[in-house]
Amino acid sequence: MSKITFEIDGKSCTGKAGQTIVEAARENGIYIPVLCWYEGLKPAGICRICTVKVGGRNMAACTTPITEEMIVENALPELEDMRKALVEMLFVEGNHMCPTCEKSGNCELQALGYRYGLLAPRFPYLFPKRAMDASYTKIMIDTNRCVQCRRCVRGITAKDGRHIFAMQDRSGHSVIVADRELEAKMSDDLAKKAMDQCPVGAILKKEIGFAVPIGKRKYDKAPIGSEIQK
Amino acid sequence: MGSIGDVVTRAVKKHGKDASMMLDVIRDVQSELGCVSDEASAAIADNLGVSKVDVDGVVSFYHFFSKEPRGKYTVYLNNSAVAEMKGRDAVAKAFEQAAGCSFGVTTFDGQIGLYDTSDIGMNDQEPAALINGVVFTNLTPEKAKDLVFQMKAGKDVKAMAKESGDGQNQSALIGAMVKNNIQKKGAVIFAPYEAGSGIKKAVAMTPEAVIEEVKKSNLRGRGGAGFPTGMKWEFTRNSKGKKTYVVCNADEGEPGTFKDRVILTELPQMLFEGMAVAGYAVGAEEGVLYLRAEYEYLLKYLQSVIESMRNSNLLGKNVAGKKGFNFDITIKLGAGAYICGEESALIESAEGKRGEPRNRPPFPAQNGYLGYPTTVNNVESLCAAARIMVQGGEWFAKMGTFQSHGTKVLSVSGDCSKPGIYEVEFGTTLQSLLDEAGGSDAVAVQVGGPSGKCVSKKDFGKKLSFEELPTGGSIIIIGPNTDLLKVVHNFMDFFVEESCGWCTPCRAGNVILKQRLEKIMAGKGTESDLKEMAQWCTVVKAMSRCGLGQTSPNPIATTIENFREVYEAKLQKGADFVTEFDLNKAVQEYCKTAGRNPNIEGH
Secondary structure, three states, rough: OOOOEEEEEEEEEEEOOOOEEHHHHOOOOOOOOOOOOOOOOOOOOOOOOEEEEEOOOEEEEOEEOOOOOOEEEEEHHHHHHHHHHHHHHHHHHHOOHHHHOOOOOHHHHHHHHHHHHOOOOOOOOOOOOEEOOOOOOOOEEEEEOOOOOOOHHOOOOOOOOOEOOOEEOOHHHHHEEEEEHHHHOHHHHHHHHHHHOOOOOOEEEEOOOOOOOOOOOOOOOOOOOOOOOO | OOOOHHHHHHHHHOOOOOOOHHHHHHHHHHHHOOOOHHHHHHHHHHHHHHHHHHHHHHHOOOOOOOOOOOOOEEEEOOOOOOHHOOOHHHHHHHHHHHOOOOOOOEEOOOOEEEEEOOOOOOOOOOOOEEEOOOOOOOOOOHHHHHHHHHHHHHHHHHHHOOOOOOOHHHHHOOOOOOOOOOOOOOOOOOOOOOOOOHHHHHOOOOHHHHHHHHHHHHEEEOOOOOOOOHHHHHHHHHHHOOOOOEEEEOOOOOOOHHHHHHHHOOOHHHHHHHHHHHHHHHOEEEEEEEEEEHHHHHHHHHHHHHHHHHHOOOOOOOOHHHHOOEEEEEEOOOOOHHHHHHHHOOOOOOOOOOOOOOOOOOOOOOOOOOOEEEEEEHHHHHHHHHHHHHHOHHHHHOOOOOEOEEEEEEEEEOOOOOEEEEEEEEEHHHHHHHHOOOOOOOOOEEEOOOOEEEEEEEHHHOOOOOOOOOOOOOOEEOOOOOOOHHHHHHHHHHHHOOOOOOHHHHHHHHHHHHHHHHHHHHOOOOOOHHHHHHHHHHHHHHHHOHHHHHHOHHHHHHHHHHHHHHHHHHOOOOOOOOOOOHHHHHHHHHHHHHHOOOOOOOO
């Protein structure tokens, strides 16, 4: 694979042809905040938190491939503020009660909130009426917490490739559901994978809770992004 | 009829056991059974080899599909801003009173369903509604009552439309009461056109020369974005694929635009020739016309035009006598989603999926319909291409301004005496258009629809052109007696409903913006509320994934810019904070349950 030289915030970086800005940045020790992005899944450009400037234009770093001599601006204060605004939007768009959430400490939305020093969102809370569906066999879906990243849609499929998760409706009404027939046939491992891939506490595997106590979880130990940008 | 399973099997047999035909299968099931129930979507899923939630995902994405029955007669009453200006609310009330149910539901006996719908492309003859796909225009409360009376009597919907339209609307295959309202004909689109002349000229050249000619004309896409058509064709031609497609975007959904409806009604042959020209240029044998569901009443007519063009060798094998050039057109119907006017969302929808825009790269020219190189062009652009073949690129380039050549077909509506279609040369000033349309007392003009700009008098002298006042065709005139903020609110409502929901800023941001607008409209806004709202517009515009979210704050942003005083008049000057909390309202439910009267002052 051919080598590509490009630049992020003035730092010279190298990557491989076909890599996206997010992937190449990680290999160069630069953290571009992401939420819908997940290693191994097809990037989808949903949360927009990875937005960077390329040639003065805003682009999602997770879906934009690197090109030779590309100049990427990442840590601009104006961009960071808009990213923070997106994190805030996600907080007000759903109902996020961190203290009672099983994902607290492992939650990427919460971790991004900490990263951006989020105290109170600039937007008023929308307090939507959303459902918690525990009538599934293997999992529960709490749509109050869903950030609609579609990691589950993209990453969790039946053996024959059919989707187990899908979005329903559109606009602010859009909501994630699982296919009842296929969900019931999920292996325990797949159900666990669905829970682990979910960046928030929207998908929970039944019968296990708080296996790792709060305080000893991933982001309790080190903030998000610190594993990449030392 | 038949069992649900039979209906589904029949639909799948008709359209093919292919997930890319899902929209067509669902449409058949919806029209035969009145809804797509859980049982039906499970059967569709089984037949097409997808999961049930994927079928449900498609059903719930589109406005005209539903899980629940929507009545033997389904009334979709347009709720565009212009419909509101023209008395839509009184018509809605008349429908509700006569039918005995409110909007959003179906009567108990399942006979009549009343639903709102976004712009149906009839802005020049509002209020308008679709009833089982049949268009009813210029509605009044009396007419609405009469319609309900007829529905209750079980009348055939087509027979309920007593008035007749003009032009081809009167033809047997359309038979609609729709009016074309062509007020001004220009040199490119509405000038006389000899059938076959465009495609014959094209096939006498090489495909490369056709692209050169279009480049020479400086034709830019007429849907709004204004991408150079010749360049698009060149990219598509140069992409490698086993097949190439020409897709015509006939999904004009921008509130206030209806020009493509008139072109489709009066000039379908010119359009299809334009598609054939594009096919010849890019090396495609297949063309797809993606027709918005609201225009389904034109479907049979359009199909008959295609058929007659096949018979006269303007489509089909060896088109116009050109050996080896085969080109044919199929029509794909939408199902009610503004976002499908975005070219990659349109492709997704044509492939039977939820109409969500794709990430770019790759661009449709590289990887479009069914994964093949595809050029997606607007109805008007393709007609212009046919004309350019006849008259030459140079002729076309002479018209217009420095960056905008040829003519533009405008859909003019709102507070004016002569709404309708105006084909004007690029460079015409907005003021001269207003004078012609009888809208001289305009206070504001929404140029380019809600996603465009709301301009004030100081800009009326500007030129309609890509460089000064760009528009995909929508011109909405707002007069002194129309409440501007109500119009802005209507537009925000529209964007909130029509966001596909994919990306955060558009999905959540528009809801937040609309809420803040409502706070200000209710007289509870402060100066900092207004300032913040303007800042939030910037965030949504800057961070959204596609054109919808990148422009959806425009109604607010451009009215703050040009009509700041309208907002300021609503603000609580000098206040730091105005509560929106209403204690009476908050305890209302409790008091009702407890049988008490709220006694707030006493505590």
